[in-house]
Amino acid sequence: xxxxxxxxxxxxxxxxxxxxxxxxxxxxxxxxxxxxxxxxxxxxxxxxxxxxxxxxxxxxxxxxxxxxxxxxxxxxxxxxxxxxxxxxxxxxxxxxxxxxxxxxxxxxxxxxxxxxxxxxxxxxxxxxxxxxxxxxxxxxxxxxxxxxxxxxxxxxxxxxxxxxxxxxxxxxxxxxxxxxxxxxxxxxxxxxxxxxxxxxxxxxxxxxxxxxxxxxxxxxxxxxxxxxxxxxxxxxxxxxxxxxxxxxxxxxxxxxxxxxxxxxxxxxxxxxxxxxxxxxxxxxxxxxxxxxxxxxxxxxxxxxxxxxxxxxxxxxxxxxx
Ligand SMILES: Cc1cc2nc3c(=O)[nH]c(=O)nc-3n(C[C@H](O)[C@H](O)[C@H](O)COP(=O)(O)O)c2cc1C
Numbered sequence: 001x002x003x004x005x006x007x008x009x010x011x012x013x014x015x016x017x018x019x020x021x022x023x024x025x026x027x028x029x030x031x032x033x034x035x036x037x038x039x040x041x042x043x044x045x046x047x048x049x050x051x052x053x054x055x056x057x058x059x060x061x062x063x064x065x066x067x068x069x070x071x072x073x074x075x076x077x078x079x080x081x082x083x084x085x086x087x088x089x090x091x092x093x094x095x096x097x098x099x100x101x102x103x104x105x106x107x108x109x110x111x112x113x114x115x116x117x118x119x120x121x122x123x124x125x126x127x128x129x130x131x132x133x134x135x136x137x138x139x140x141x142x143x144x145x146x147x148x149x150x151x152x153x154x155x156x157x158x159x160x161x162x163x164x165x166x167x168x169x170x171x172x173x174x175x176x177x178x179x180x181x182x183x184x185x186x187x188x189x190x191x192x193x194x195x196x197x198x199x200x201x202x203x204x205x206x207x208x209x210x211x212x213x214x215x216x217x218x219x220x221x222x223x224x225x226x227x228x229x230x231x232x233x234x235x236x237x238x239x240x241x242x243x244x245x246x247x248x249x250x251x252x253x254x255x256x257x258x259x260x261x262x263x264x265x266x267x268x269x270x271x272x273x274x275x276x277x278x279x280x281x282x283x284x285x286x287x288x289x290x291x292x293x294x295x296x297x298x299x300x301x302x303x304x305x306x307x308x309x310x311x312x313x314x315x316x317x318x319x320x321x
Contacts, residue, residue, distance in 0.1 A: 003290040004297040005078040005283070007041060007265045009242050010164030010189035012123050014041040014096060014265065017298055018255065018283040021246050021269035022047055022100040022168070023072070026092070027086035034276035038094030041265060041283075044244075045082070047102035047128040050111060052078040062201045067248070068270055069199050069221030071213035074102050074131065079115050091121045100126040101155070102167070104134040110150050113158035113165075126244075127155050127188075129179075130195045130217075131217040142170035142179065142195070149182035156187030166244060168192035169230070170221075176230050177237045190242040192267075193230045197223055215309060220270040224248030228261045235262020235303050250278075252285025259298065260305040 001133055007017035022044040025031045037043060055075025062069040076082070082099075090097050099122050103109040109127065116122050127141035129151060141147045148167065156165050167183035169176060171194040180191055196217025203212040227247025245263025248270070249255050255266045271278040284299070295301055 002287055003295050005227045008150040009124050012164055015021040016263035016283055018279050019044055019265055020279050021267035024272045025252050028090045035280045037076040037277050040279045042098050044098040044122055044126055045100050047100040048076055048079050048082045049072050049102050050079055050108050059212055062210040067218055067222035069201055069216030069218055071211045071216040079112055088137050097125040098124045098126050100128050102131040106150055106154050106244040110154040110158045113155040117160035118203045124164055124166055125159055126166045126168050126192050128168050140283045143173055145179045145182035148179050149186040149195045152183045152188045153186040166190040168195055171230055172228050177233050180234050184238055186239055191234050192244040194227045218280040221248040221250055228257055231258055231261040231263050244258055251281050252289045255282050255286045256289045259301050262303040264302055
């Protein structure tokens with residue numbers, strides 16, 4: 001019998017735990033040519049802001065060993081166009097949509113959350129905290145526990161009670177548990193770990209930075225060990241808080257690693273750019289991994305690497321310990 005793949009993100013139930021990560025599947029239309037969006041656990045939108053934005057100047061993508069750098073920036077149509085055009089299209093296709101929001105002030109986040117609360121069909125809100133705070137000299141909200149917590153508090157206060165709010169954190173901090181703790185204390189229903197790491201590439205030929213914006217976010221397999229570490233630390237600190245694990249997932253085995261570290265679901269990002277059908281392939285491979293372990297339910301493996309019985313120990317795993 002295939003394992004029960006249902007996953008929970010707070011109050012939301014998903015048919016499976018493999019999501020498309022923010023910014024890597026656009027608004028879903030691009031992905032729909034390759035996969036049935038209704039079969040993706042959920043699609044996390046590109047971060048939506050209050051107003052339309054063009055993003056950063058080009059070049060804004062660079063390949064790096066086992067990864068890539070991007071400085072795309074928060075390019076997008078703004079909340080009005082998203083609600084009028086993109087969200088209805090995704091819902092008409094049977095997709096579950098986690099809406100990622102980003103703002104340059106606490107007020108902007110609050111306004112976005114309020115707009116989403118008036119809209120039917122939002123599975124969860126993911127709060128992208130890797131955004132420059134215009135009221136704090138452009139410092140990212142995610143780098144400061146207090147500022148991150150204040151965003152989560154207003155989003156939780158503005159969002160409808162039945163929409164789970166996930167705080168998406170940056171790994172570019174010395175103590176991710178401190179930021180996670182502030183977000184949980186401010187009402188986050190879950191954590192989304194991790195966003196990209198800040199990196200840079202220089203072209204020795206031109207002796208100049210490769211990206212027009214100089215710095216970019218590093219993603220892909222190169223960052224997976226960082227994601228595993230962050231998920232592990234958050235799970236150890238908050239064993240009951242659901243986590244979306246993101247960072248360098250290419251295969252079902254990579255997904256399993258993040259689940260074992262404590263993620264309740266995982267999101268595939270950069271790999272979608274190499275293989276647009278990656279979400280369905282990773283799900284299939286994860287099902288095979290679980291079958292090999294003798295797990296009846298995907299929920300049985302969540303957090304098992306911590307060695308404490310969070311749930312039943314799958315038969316296969318029990319034989320190994
Ligand atoms: C081109 C690109 C655009 C991204 N845009 C967003 C975004 O809008 N909001 C966000 O929270 N994360 C964004 N991310 C980060 C991803 O959602 C993910 O957290 C990160 O890339 C790590 O996962 P991966 O290694 O599987 O790509 C983006 C990543 C890439 C590569």
